[in-house]
Amino acid sequence: MNYNFKEIESKWHAYWAEKGTFKAVTGSEKSKFYVLDMFPYPSGAGLHVGHPLGYIASDIYARYKRHKGFNVLHPMGYDSFGLPAEQYAIQTGQHPAITTETNIKRYREQLDKLGFSFDWDREVRTSNPQYYKWTQWIFIQLFNSWYDKDKDSARPIQELIDVFKEEGNSMVNACSDENTPIISAKTWKEMSSQQQQQLLLKYRLTYLADTEVNWCPKLGTVLANDEIINGVSERGGFPVVRKKMTQWSMRITAFAQRLLDDLSLVDWPQSLKDAQTNWIGRSVGASVTFYTKPTAKQTQSLPINVFTTRPDTIFGVSFMTLAPEHDLVLQLTTADREEEVREYIAVSAKRSERDRMSDVKRISGVFTGAYAIHPFTKECIPIWIGDYVLAGYGTGAVMSVPCGDQRDFEFAKNFDIPIPNIFNEVDISEEAYAEKGKTTLVNSSFLDGLAFKQATKKVIEELEAIEQGKGKVNYRLRDAVFSRQRYWGEPFPVYYVNGMPNMVPEDCLPIELPEVEKYLPTETGEPPLGNATVWAWNTSTETVVDNKLIDEETIFPLELNTMPGWAGSSQYFNRYMDPKNNDAIFSKEAIAYWQQVDLYIGGVEHATGHLLYSRFWQKFLFDLGIVPHKEYAVKLINQGMILGTSAFVYREVNTNKFLSKGLVKDKEVIPIHVDVSFVNSSDELNVEAFRNWRPEFAKAEIELENGKYIVGREVEKMSKSKYNVVNPDEICEEYGADALRLYEMFLGPIEQAKPWNTAGISGVYSFLKKLWRLFHSGSDGQFYVSDDEPPKEALKTLHKTIKKIEEDIEHFSFNTSVSTFMICVNELSSLKICHRSILEPLSILISPYAPHLAEELWNKLGHQESIAYASFPEFIASHLVEDNKQYPVSFNGKMRFVIELPLSMNKEQIEDAVMKHQKTIDQLQGRVPKRVIVVPGKIVNIVG
């Protein structure tokens, strides 16, 4: 009887589905364990072999934990809102919901084939109204909250209103946007309700504001910083420009410090923590206010706030630079400079992010004609604008210290601005001196003779004394723009009365996505929801009604933007705990039982997107008392990408002639991707298949070397356009899902990127066949087990294996554990083992890796219940080391003798011990050891 994986795998899929084997029960007596995968976006291309890598690893862990007696939650769902479905809808008119549904079906089929132990009863889809009801609900909670810096916690907005009524906003001003005017309680009461709402928006955790955004004209939408790679959009690679727009934003900056601090609470890869730390970009310094010198045009002195990490260099300031987009630029520019300034602003606005980046070295700027007064020297310093100052960082203005900052230095050189030196015995004729604390200050009045640390402290004290500055921590992290001008996303539960946003009552949720005729923006440039005809809010009936009915009394326009992709993914992990609950995001019982994710597996590419935003929302829900933990994922593993090995043919330029790789030499050729299925494992192209591939290749001249066409190879990301995609369905068809699972784990460490190579799968496939034969050692390959006592050697092999596998799984070293299995089965095969007491634990042991095969064997061993419920074998190693003082070890066939000595021994005792063992060694080895190496507290290794 042969190993018929097809029969076995389909049999057990059906069995698991029918029995509901992997259903997680909330509130079980067992301890819980929550294993989570990052849910996929169901794209039209289906899965390639790279996608399941993380799912296989998490499935192994989930199954292992079940065997260890845990009640495991291992859910799966779909992040089903997104651009590709919408782009497809724009092109074909097909509703994104239909495309999404089709894609999900295909994903599900593929996932099922691989034998994952997901609890599909808990599936969530972000585009499902029953799901996004709760995304909208969280949005409303954010709108109804502000951030209390004193308590370091999100608080209900009503508390803030009470504060305003009592004492105005002076005490809570730090909790709002910069430049929020200070008002008294009296003023608050005198404000119109619209003015009050306007002020509150500056405090709310999600707010509507004019923000400088990354606008992608080609995609017709704004993008968040993490959606832009090298100045172009992540999706599509289109240029991005900066533009001011009224947008919803999330006040994630309020949580910046906690997002940093709480990284210490989680067991995440250091590289990922570093990425988040850099992204948040904390820098310590001071904010300093400079006042402008009144001019004919601007008779009042204007305050300009700057942020600096080097307040100690304040006596080195010889000019100021503002970003061209800075609010005050036009106000302070003098009449004679106005034309030039306006022109400069216009030019830099036109330059895309990409131009600006590719052109970093070009120094440009103009003088505004205005001067600022130095807070201490009272000297007049010129105010310039320059695009090396970014509007979005700090205050969009800098105090320029050319002797201490290279950019300021170059700017000063370029425009002939003086470069005063304030560093003792440092040469600044060639470049700025940016070292901190290696020298002391000179020409710096009260800071003379001080080094960085003391000078910084001193200058901040002085600035505070004259009320022109204070110590400040600045973050690179910016508030996250939350509006997208797209159709296929969550609608906002927001309607507008007199231009002010109002929340739809919570019990009216969800506000469902309306039908539209066209998925493109309207002709007037409104987002696609502007095409919806039934998209207005009736406050008296509390329903969505036709736009035509909009009046000033009870029917109001609804928000036309939709939420970004990360909205739906920021809380899905908690929703899995109670996915069908229609009265709450999840029940108190569910969250109390499941608590938080114990293991989260997913790609590192989400480091500064999803993984940051979801932490932010979790902290917010924590402040609200809805979730019990500040962090939602205790342990996180980033699986590495599986790459494709692309194949290339080389076409000589301006010809239709293709040269085999070896013939290219120094000829000018264009490499062209060719489908990897036309190429065999020795890089030889199937010329016939290549000719049939495309009409233009049919008649091509093909030059061979040694009768073969050899292709070029390159490791790249798997992608349809590179023709290097390997489909898991084909692998399952040929070798089975168990072999695919094993092989993906065997390829290398889970966290590492590695190229796929189908040829290597034969190793794990023949291992599975060997394992099968171990259970089918009867005549004619019939199933056969003996109930006799197994030989001691076999037990030793088994227990060695159990120990190693357990350690490997706990350390996520899945690749080495596959090797361990291979060694184990090889040893047992050569011992001709067919004993129940060996084979039974072995099948439990292997079941996380090859669940179908293990289940089949378990069943053949006479068990009716699924192997999923079997306990992982306990390790009984006692006979491995019979005398834990000395034991021979066979290594590579050579005999070795190891003595373990206690840590506490001194030199003499060690020598004694070695001498005592000497006889045994001599007897065993038959000769005298060459070297005796002794180190206290270590293993004594006698190399014979």
Next chain:
RNA sequence: GCUCGAGUGGUGGAAUUGGUAGACACGUUGGACUUAAAAUCCAAUGGCCAUUAUGGCCGUGCGGGUUCAAGUCCCGCCUCGAGUACCA
């Protein structure tokens, strides 16, 4: 530029806390079985030298260092990869 990570056979990769480098697998070569192929099994497989087996020397990107002992620790380089970037 800054931050992080990685360099080990023909290939993917092992190597616990510093303790026999190259486990396991692919590939290659030879052999068995077969009319033949597939499948399966056995053997060899880092380099150089030697041989009657026992052996010897060199080897973990490069150069130093610490140590009885270094792929592993320290210092200085080189190369590659990832992230980030006019961040004041």
